[in-house]
Amino acid sequence: MNEFLTNYAFLIVPIIKIAILVLVVLTMDAYLTWIERKVIAHIQARWGPHRVGPHGLLQPLADGVKFIFKEDPMPAGVDKAAYFLAPFITLMLALTSLAVIPFGPQRFTIWGYETHVGIADVNISLLVLFAITALGVYGIALAGWASNNKYSLLGGLRSSAQMISYELALTLSVVGVLLIAGDFSLRNIVNLQGTTGQGLLTWNIFPQIIGFICFFIAAIAESNRVPFDLPEAESELVAGFHTEYASMKFAMFFIAEYTSMITVSCLATILFFGGWLSPFPIAWSFTHYLPSLLLVPFGLWVIYDGVHYENIFGRLLLPAVGAAFTALGAALLLFPPVNELVQGPFWFFAKVFTFLFVYIWMRGTLPRFRYDQLMSFGWKVLLPVSIANVILTSVVILWRTH
């Protein structure tokens, strides 16, 4: 058995890692819908989901069950192959793009196979990521075209036009980071931001603030989120490209959208905000207690909130969840090696969640663009600004080296 494991570790370890990542990402997607509904509800002075489970925490589960058991009718006159393929393409590409993202600095050896926190560590990971997102538009465009519905078709058309317009700005906005790093590898880009050990002062966000703004706007447009959600503008196009989809196929579009939100947040974190690096200087080792300092009070607060909850189910479930958080925080305090291990992923996910919150915040705040505004903004503002950023960065780098 042991011999088998060492011989095929190059195959088994990645499969285990992929299974874990897919599980984590799908759970994050599900709870992202809960967070989104809660946050937007509170922005609009409502309560949001609060019937299924304490604080509506089991709502994503109920939604999942509902999606699986719903009838899945197929409209007349659809292009069958494309209609079936579209949601699969969208979801598959969205999940694949996470494969090249590194989540932490550690390398470790399992069964004689050296591996790291992330699926694939390729030298051109940024280009691979762009290649996969570039193909992502086909799912949406095909869904719109294959549905045999004029609203769907318009949604698909808008989506492909939007992708063409914002793809250029997206790619050009990261060229500044590439010029500074001189490398396509996301791992090296992160490591270069922490070489001096000065904490957040050496992150790319400071020299590349223009690049970051262009990147984030273009990336929101690429993931079809408010204020760039014209392909599914419900006040104009019913539901846009996914009008004719129901049940699990509809859910696949949604999972893909939330996964691409996660990918964009990861990418913004890695390129501009130092990835898994702590914002504090390396010398401040007392900041390593921060995860426990956050987890223990949060867990205690959940216990306190739970024992006062209005029904018995919540009074049982919430304290259990709170106790789990407190125990996790206490365990990190008690076992310093484990605490060191989680530092990288802790900062990485803290930053990613900040970006995800910004996404949701914007959805609750901003109105949708008009179509001509979208086009003129993309071509006349975003593209020239990102080109100017590339030129400026190159000039500064040349000036410094000579």
Place this chain on the structure above:
Amino acid sequence: MTAPLIIFFVLATVAVLGAISLILQRHPIHSALSLIVVMVALAGLSLLLGAEFVAAVQIIVYGGAIMVLFIFVIMLLNAGEEERTNFSRLATFAGLPLAVALAGFIAAAIAHSSSNLPAAAQNGALSSTRALSMMLFSEFVYPFELTSFLILVAILGAVVLAQREN
């Protein structure tokens, strides 16, 4: 058979099947999708040769940008299935021998010079990307700049054509 060889044959089969499907499909969208399959398979083949940059750019530029534009235009015009006319039937009869002849010529040329073909240089992705850009901006700078000039002229021409109606 080694793993790279197996991957090569899988990708080559996908590319050839995609190309055949591109010709045989009667709906323009299906043809465009077949072309995307061909592009992705070709990118995989470049990856197998150690040309990571070329593979990624192949997908980003051809698979992404250009084919999205094709599909956009087909959807915008709402082009339906092609209708066969007498002339297009003629193309079947004339095209098949021509395609066979072309394939024969290429095969003959490769068979003739197979001993002289240099092997692809296998080096790290970074160095190959860096080497590519060094070549583009030193040895091949004139063809490179001329190509960009040609593209610029084409863009200007497109702008002029689009502006004429106003």
